Amino acid sequence: MLYANGDPSAAAELMQRLAPRALGVAIRVLGNRAEAEDVTQEAMMRLWRMAPDWQPGQAKVSTWLYRVVMNLCIDVKRRKRGRDVDLDAIPEPPDPGSSAADRMQDLARQDALQQALMQLPERQRQAVVLRHLEELTNPEISGIMEISVEAVESLTARGKRALAKCLANRREELGYSDD
Structure with missing residues (x-):
C-alpha cells in the first residue's frame, strides 16, 4: 500500500476519497460541523499513523475509518453530556444549477432531517445515518x-x-405531497 509507505500522492488520493464521507457521517451523527471536522481530521491522522501496520485483507480501509469516526463521535458526545447540543449544522453548499427556491427547499429538508435525526436515540441515529445516508x-x-x-x-x-x-x-411545509 503506497499510503502506508508515506507516498504523498497516495495520501492525497485516499484523503480525497474518504474524508468527505467521514465528514458527512460525523456531521450527521454530531449535528455540529466544527466538531465533525475535528473528528474527521483525527480519524484521518489515525489512519496515517496505523497505515504502516495495515494488513491487506484484514478489513476494508473505509470500514475501519467509519468505525474510528463513530468511536470519535461517541467520545465527543460523552464529553458534551450535560451541556446543550448545537443542532444548527452548516448545510452543504448549494448546487449552483438549482434555483434559489429549490435550494431553500433543499436546505429546509436537510435542516428538518438533521433536527429529526438528533431526536433519535444515539444507536438508532448511527444505524440510520450509515444505512440510509x-x-x-x-x-x-x-x-x-x-x-x-x-x-x-x-x-x-x-x-x-x-x-x-x-x-x-x-410534509406540506417541506414540499412533499401525496401525489
Whole structure:
C-alpha cells in the first residue's frame, strides 16, 4: 500500500476519497460541523499513523475509518453530556444549477432531517445515518457498530419509523405531497 509507505500522492488520493464521507457521517451523527471536522481530521491522522501496520485483507480501509469516526463521535458526545447540543449544522453548499427556491427547499429538508435525526436515540441515529445516508450494507454497519446484522436491521427500522413520525406533520411545509 503506497499510503502506508508515506507516498504523498497516495495520501492525497485516499484523503480525497474518504474524508468527505467521514465528514458527512460525523456531521450527521454530531449535528455540529466544527466538531465533525475535528473528528474527521483525527480519524484521518489515525489512519496515517496505523497505515504502516495495515494488513491487506484484514478489513476494508473505509470500514475501519467509519468505525474510528463513530468511536470519535461517541467520545465527543460523552464529553458534551450535560451541556446543550448545537443542532444548527452548516448545510452543504448549494448546487449552483438549482434555483434559489429549490435550494431553500433543499436546505429546509436537510435542516428538518438533521433536527429529526438528533431526536433519535444515539444507536438508532448511527444505524440510520450509515444505512440510509451513507448507503452502507447491513453487514458493513454490523462491523462498524460491532453488533449483529439483525440488530442493525432492528435499529434502522425503528429509526426510520421514528423519523417518519417526527417529520409527518411537516410534509406540506417541506414540499412533499401525496401525489
